[in-house]
Amino acid sequence: MSSSIANETVGTANAKEGITLHGFLTNTWFLYAVSLCGFFFLWDRVAYLQIFGDSLARPHVVAQKLYTLSQVKFAGTNLAGHIWASTQRVLIGFGLASVIAVPLGLFMSLNQHVNALVKPIFDLFKPMPPIAWVSISILWFGIGEFSKIFIIAIGTFVPCLLNAYNGIRLIEPELYDVIRVLGGNRKDEIFQVSFPASFPAIFAGLQISLSVAWTCLLAAELMNARNGMGFLIKRGMDTHDPALVLGGMVLIAAMAWLSSLLISLLERKCCPWKRSIDNL
Amino acid sequence: MAYEEIAVNKPLILKILPFVSVGAFLLLWEWIVVSGTVPSVLLAPPSQVFTLFINKLSEPNPDGAVLAVHAWTSLQEAFLGYGLSLLVGIPLGLAMGWFKVVEGLARPIFELIRPIPPIAWIPLTVFWFGIGLTGKVFIIWIAGIVPCVINAYVGVRMTQPALIQMARTYGATDWQIFCQLCIPSALPMIFGALQIALAYCWTNLVGAELLAADTGLGYLITMGGRLGRPDIVVLGMISVGISGAILGFIIDCIEKKLLAGIRR
Amino acid sequence: MTTAGTACPPLKIHCEDISKTFIQKGHIGVPVVRDINLDVEENEFLVVLGPGQCGKSTLLRIIAGLETPDTGYVTLDGDPVTGPGPDRGLVFQGYMLFAWETVMGNVEMGLKLRGIPKKERQAIARHYIKLVGLEDFEKHYPHQLSGGMKQRVGIARAYANSPKVMLLDEPFGQLDAQTRMYMQHETARIWEHEKRTVIFVTNNIDEALFLADRIILMEGKLPGRIKKEYVIDFPRPRDHAHKSILELRAVITAETELVL
Numbered sequence: 190m191s192s193s194i195a196n197e198t199v200g201t202a203n204a205k206e207g208i209t210l211h212g213f214l215t216n217t218w219f220l221y222a223v224s225l226c227g228f229f230f231l232w233d234r235v236a237y238l239q240i241f242g243d244s245l246a247r248p249h250v251v252a253q254k255l256y257t258l259s260q261v262k263f264a265g266t267n268l269a270g271h272i273w274a275s276t277q278r279v280l281i282g283f284g285l286a287s288v289i290a291v292p293l294g295l296f297m298s299l300n301q302h303v304n305a306l307v308k309p310i311f312d313l314f315k316p317m318p319p320i321a322w323v324s325i326s327i328l329w330f331g332i333g334e335f336s337k338i339f340i341i342a343i344g345t346f347v348p349c350l351l352n353a354y355n356g357i358r359l360i361e362p363e364l365y366d367v368i369r370v371l372g373g374n375r376k377d378e379i380f381q382v383s384f385p386a387s388f389p390a391i392f393a394g395l396q397i398s399l400s401v402a403w404t405c406l407l408a409a410e411l412m413n414a415r416n417g418m419g420f421l422i423k424r425g426m427d428t429h430d431p432a433l434v435l436g437g438m439v440l441i442a443a444m445a446w447l448s449s450l451l452i453s454l455l456e457r458k459c460c461p462w463k464r465s466i467d468n469l
Numbered sequence: 470m471a472y473e474e475i476a477v478n479k480p481l482i483l484k485i486l487p488f489v490s491v492g493a494f495l496l497l498w499e500w501i502v503v504s505g506t507v508p509s510v511l512l513a514p515p516s517q518v519f520t521l522f523i524n525k526l527s528e529p530n531p532d533g534a535v536l537a538v539h540a541w542t543s544l545q546e547a548f549l550g551y552g553l554s555l556l557v558g559i560p561l562g563l564a565m566g567w568f569k570v571v572e573g574l575a576r577p578i579f580e581l582i583r584p585i586p587p588i589a590w591i592p593l594t595v596f597w598f599g600i601g602l603t604g605k606v607f608i609i610w611i612a613g614i615v616p617c618v619i620n621a622y623v624g625v626r627m628t629q630p631a632l633i634q635m636a637r638t639y640g641a642t643d644w645q646i647f648c649q650l651c652i653p654s655a656l657p658m659i660f661g662a663l664q665i666a667l668a669y670c671w672t673n674l675v676g677a678e679l680l681a682a683d684t685g686l687g688y689l690i691t692m693g694g695r696l697g698r699p700d701i702v703v704l705g706m707i708s709v710g711i712s713g714a715i716l717g718f719i720i721d722c723i724e725k726k727l728l729a730g731i732r733r
Numbered sequence: 734m735t736t737a738g739t740a741c742p743p744l745k746i747h748c749e750d751i752s753k754t755f756i757q758k759g760h761i762g763v764p765v766v767r768d769i770n771l772d773v774e775e776n777e778f779l780v781v782l783g784p785g786q787c788g789k790s791t792l793l794r795i796i797a798g799l800e801t802p803d804t805g806y807v808t809l810d811g812d813p814v815t816g817p818g819p820d821r822g823l824v825f826q827g828y829m830l831f832a833w834e835t836v837m838g839n840v841e842m843g844l845k846l847r848g849i850p851k852k853e854r855q856a857i858a859r860h861y862i863k864l865v866g867l868e869d870f871e872k873h874y875p876h877q878l879s880g881g882m883k884q885r886v887g888i889a890r891a892y893a894n895s896p897k898v899m900l901l902d903e904p905f906g907q908l909d910a911q912t913r914m915y916m917q918h919e920t921a922r923i924w925e926h927e928k929r930t931v932i933f934v935t936n937n938i939d940e941a942l943f944l945a946d947r948i949i950l951m952e953g954k955l956p957g958r959i960k961k962e963y964v965i966d967f968p969r970p971r972d973h974a975h976k977s978i979l980e981l982r983a984v985i986t987a988e989t990e991l992v993l
Contacts, residue, residue, distance in 0.1 A: 220573020228578050244596035305486035310494050316717065317710035318672035320588070321687070323679060324694030325702045329511055366799050367829050371843035371894055372819030381842065385833040404586040408676050411591065426592030434592045442584040449584070462833045462874040 246432035251439065254432040264424065266416055272440060275406055275417040278334065279448070282341025283402045290346045291391055294353030299379060311350065319344025319401060320408045327412065337409040344405035345398035352394025356387030389463055392456040396449060403445040418444070513700035518707065521700045532692040532701065534684045539705075540712060542685040543674060546602060547716070550609025551670045558614040558666070559659055562621025566655070567647045579618060587612035587669075588676035600681040605674065612673035613666040620662035624655025656731055660724045667720050671713045686712070745898060745930045746773040746796060750805035752956075753791055764956035765791045769805070771949065771959070773898075776928045780945035782935060784989065788957025789934045790826070793902050796932065797823045809898065819843060822891030826903040828883040830875040830890075836862060837871045839886050843894030861889040864923055881912040888923065898930045905940065914973075917943050921970060938985055942978050943971050950988060961988055 229248050236247040246254070259268040266274070297304045322343050330336035360382065368378045410419020418441045425433030456463070495515055501507045502514040513521075525536040534542075564571040565579075587608050594604035628651045636646045678687025686709045693701030748771040754762045766788040773779050783789045794800045796807050798817040807814040809821070817823075822843075830839050837855065840862055844854035862868055865885040875883055884904050891899055904920075905913045917940055924931060924944075935941055941948050942965065950961040963985065967978060 215569055215573070217569070217573050220570060221577045224574040224577045225581075227574075228581070241597050244593070301483060302486065305483045306490045309487040309491045313491065313494075314710075316714035317706055318675045318713065320672060320676040320679060321690055321706045321709050324690045325512075325699065325706065328694055328697070328699055328702060361827075361829070363825060363827065363829050364831070366794075366797075366817070366823070367825070367831075368842075368846070369799065369817040370797055370819075370821065370823040371846055371890075372817075373846040377846050381846070382831070385831070388833070400584075400586075404588060404672070404676070407586045407588055408679065411588065411680055422589060422592055426595065429596070431593070431596065434596075438585050438589045438593075441586060441589055442581075445586065446584040460833065462835075462876070 244429075244431050246435050250432045251435045255436045255439070258421075258436065264416060264420065268440075271416050271418055271421055272444065275410065275419065275441070276444060278337050278409075278417070279341060279399075279402045279406050282338040282405075283345050283398060285338070286342040286345040287349045287395060287398065290349035291353045291394070294350040294394075295357060295383070295387065297350075298354045298357035299383065311347075315347055315351075319347070319405050323408050323412050326409075332413045337406065337414070340409045341402050341405045344401045348397040348401060349391075349394045352390045352397070353387060356390025356394075357383050359390070360386045388460050389456070392452065392460070396452050399448050399452060400445060403441060403448075407441060509699070510697060511699060513698075513703050517700050518703050521704050525704065531696060531698070532689055536689075536704075536708065539684055539686050539689050540708060542682075543678065543687065543709075544712070546605045546609060546677075546685065547670055547674050549602070550606045550674070551613050551667060553606065553610045554613030554617055554666055554670070555663070557610070558617025559621045559662070561614075562618035563625055563647075563652060563655060565618065566622040566625025567643075567651055582611070583615055587673045588680075591677060591680050594677075595681050600683065604681060605677040605685075608677045609670045609674050613670040616662045616665040616669060617659075620658045620665070621655055624658030625651045627658070628654045653731070657728065660727055663720050663724055664717065667716060668713075671709075671716065675709055743775045744772055745775045745777070745810065746771070746932070747808045747811075748772075748792075748796065748805065749807075751792070751795060751802045751807065752804045753788075753795060753800060753802050754956075755791075766795070766802075767956035767958055769957070769959060773930055773932060776930055778924060778931045778933065778944055778946045779949065780933045780935060780941040780947070781949045781951060782938060782941045782985070783951030783957065784936055784953045786955065787951045787953055788955060789951050790902050792957065793823075793900050793932060793934050796898075797821050797900050799823075819847065819894050820897045822894055822896035822899050824884070824887045824891050824899070824901040824904045826906050828875070828880075828887050828907075830883055830886055832875050835872050835874055836867055836878070836886050839875070840889045840893050842890060847894075858889075858893050861893040862886075864892070864926065865889045865919070879912075880908050881916055884908065884916065885919070888920070892923070892927065892929075896929070898932065901931065901933045903934055903936065906936070913937075913940070918970075920944060925969065938982060938989075939973055942982055942985075943973060948985070950985060953989060961985075 232245075233247050233249075235241065236245040236250075255268065258271075261267065263271075293307070297307055319340060322340050326336040326339045326343075330339060364382045364386065365378045368381055373381065406417070407419045407422070410417045411423050414420040414423070418437050421440070422434050422437035425431065425435075425437060498512075499514045499516060502509055502512050502517075522536070527535060529535050529538075561571075561575060565575050566572070590608050590611055591604075594607050598604035598607065625647075632650055632654070633646055636650055641649070674685075675687040675690070678685040679691050682688040682691075686705055689708070690702055690705035693699070693703075693705055748769055751769040751771075752764070752767045754764045757763050769792060771792075781789045781792065791800060795802050796814070798807075798814050798821065814821075831842065834842065837858055841854045841858035844857060849857075859868070859871070862871060865888055867882060867885055867889070870878065870882065875886065878886065887904065888901075901920075905916050908916060920933075921944060933941075933944060945963075945965050948963040948965060949959055950963070952958045952960045963981065965981070967975070971978065
């Protein structure tokens with residue numbers, strides 16, 4: 190009964206929406222199309238009229254540039270090679286950090302002695318932006334692969350650990366009571382409640398880490414690199430080639446978006462029980 | 470739920486352990502450098518960093534400015550960018566949450582820009598604005614605006630439909646509902662964005678300064694790296710960390726005040 | 734006030750002088766229950782009735798073994814209760830289902846924890862899922878169920894573990910009035926079907942009258958004490974609007990202080 194009333198409310202609210210804003214012109218998809226067309230048109234005009242001098246490339250020039258790069262070798266490899274070089278760094282750094290940070294976070298929240306020992310040190314490092322590690326990692330590991338992986342690992346470590354940690358701490362304590370009443374022991378509490386219940390939080394952490402990872406990668410590659418998408422952007426900056434810069438930005442955005450999509454899919458696979466809430 | 474028992478006496482060991490671990494950490498750090506396990510060209514011991522800190526309060530060399538100037542530059546950029554992102558992001562997010570047209574027009578562009586890491590804008594901002602204040606403020610603005618928009622949007626969307634319905638039955642107009650119902654109910658989410666946006670801004674500030682700057686804490690770190698002076702790098706990192714933590718703390722206090730204000 | 738545990742029906746649960754004080758905000762002690770003496774007979778349906786915040790849930794949690802009383806003790810079949818165990822099944826007010834398990838996964842959890850082989854435990858679980866009328870929802874996740882259905886899973890989960898005593902902590906407190914009435918009928922039906930000793934905590938007097946063999950009325954303020962005891966021997970199934978029930982309802986209502 191109560192649910193039908195709720196539905197009615199939503200229903201009328203939607204109907205109201207339809208009347209106040211007039212039909213086709215306010216159709217969401219139409220607006221999306223208008224917005225995208227407007228965006229690209231504006232971009233093109235601004236570039237064409239040289240409002241920023243010669244420092245903005247027209248959209249089709251950027252597309253052309255990307256196409257050329259995918260055909261021709263640039264700085265030793267073609268576009269796919271650059272994308273793979275960056276992706277590889279992210280995968281290794283991110284993988285390394287999450288494999289260490291998630292279990293450590295879980296462990297910290299389950300054992301208060303470990304927590305008391307690790308948390309203060311962790312708190313010392315937490316406020317330091319990961320990008321601040323760029324210089325010292327170059328100092329330590331030179332300009333090779335490892336210094337980039339190190340920065341990515343450092344940057345992704347914090348959100349991974351924090352989310353795993355909070356994921357367990359925010360579990361409804363009564364759920365543990367259920368296990369105890371059903372005859373379970375501490376081990377059962379951990380395996381039947383703590384771990385599964387913290388899954389969504391861990392995934393949220395992975396999601397944040399991933400976006401941090403791409404930022405860190407970019408910072409590292411902008412500082413120095415011989416290949417990768419950040420390298421393309423840096424080269425575009427050094428040779429004053431806005432098309433190359435924008436091309437690099439488009440690529441890295443696409444990769445960041447794609448990887449976050451992958452994590453979402455993985456989450457849906459791992460947590461089929463999670464209620465999907467649609468928002469931004 | 471109401472049965473959480475609060476431990477009256479935290480076991481002594483749990484009170485001591487944090488100090489032990491931080492102390493051990495600092496001692497270990499000092500020791501591995503002093504003993505030569507890690508060469509001093511790679512890492513500076515805490516004592517040296519502290520001496521440098523005292524020196525840098527008055528000594529502009531070798532990087533061209535005293536610590537206070539670096540910090541002031543960074544703070545200025547951060548606050549300008551942060552303020553602008555709040556100023557633009559929150560109203561935009563609110564409007565996107567309530568007005569279908571605004572959402573339809575703004576959302577695709579927002580979704581296009583969102584996955585670009587803010588520091589990827591550095592080359593373009595250098596082309597457009599040079600390495601001065603404007604470019605960095607732009608990057609910080611881009612970084613901070615994302616959480617503001619998202620939280621304001623979600624905040625409006627989470628307004629209880631029953632309340633909106635009630636307002637309608639009292640004859641409120643769309644605009645009145647938006648101003649007097651949706652915005653207040655989105656406030657807690659918006660305050661939540663303050664903290665997140667600040668963290669984003671601060672991170673990307675360092676990134677922006679690493680590449681294009683002539684003063685600022687991020688620049689201090691880069692210069693330390695270029696000069697091969699690990700003590701300067703570490704000092705820069707610590708300064709960034711501490712000032713970020715202080716800012717976070719201040720915002721946290723403001724947030725709590727504001728939240729207490731609306732609860733009443 | 735103590736119904737001295739005389740010989741005739743076997744005593745299932747015996748609470749002796751139970752008191753409990755919670756410590757809040759560091760060191761403010763809040764006495765929650767005081768001097769509770771209570772005996773529950775085998776297969777008796779006992780309802781603990783009291784308004785919100787009168788310590789009745791705490792009493793239940795002490796019997797479940799989730800809280801330790803400051804003074805006094807609880808025995809089950811003569812053995813002192815030292816902690817929670819599968820011999821007492823608890824149904825929670827907030828359902829407390831495992832969101833990551835299906836209905837089947839939830840109901841078989843207790844059996845799984847005790848290491849019963851998969852096939853066997855699923856057969857048992859299926860029996861209880863059927864008993865609560867959810868046989869078509871075995872593979873559903875809790876968020877796909879309505880409140881009443883969730884609580885039926887909670888009841889099946891407790892039942893499946895074949896406890897000696899069922900403890901229900903305001904199980905229908907979050908349901909709307911109609912579902913609540915329906916769930917009361919269901920509870921009575923399930924109980925008649927598989928008799929257990931039941932302690933049922935509620936703040937709803939009609940629920941108490943409908944279900945109870947005996948009602949324990951708690952005082953309306955902290956610390957919780959037992960105020961009165963009523964034996965209800967009306968035949969089942971009962972009717973909420975039956976004359977003698979309404980008369981008793983008036984008597985009990987007169988005893989209950991209104992707490993606002």
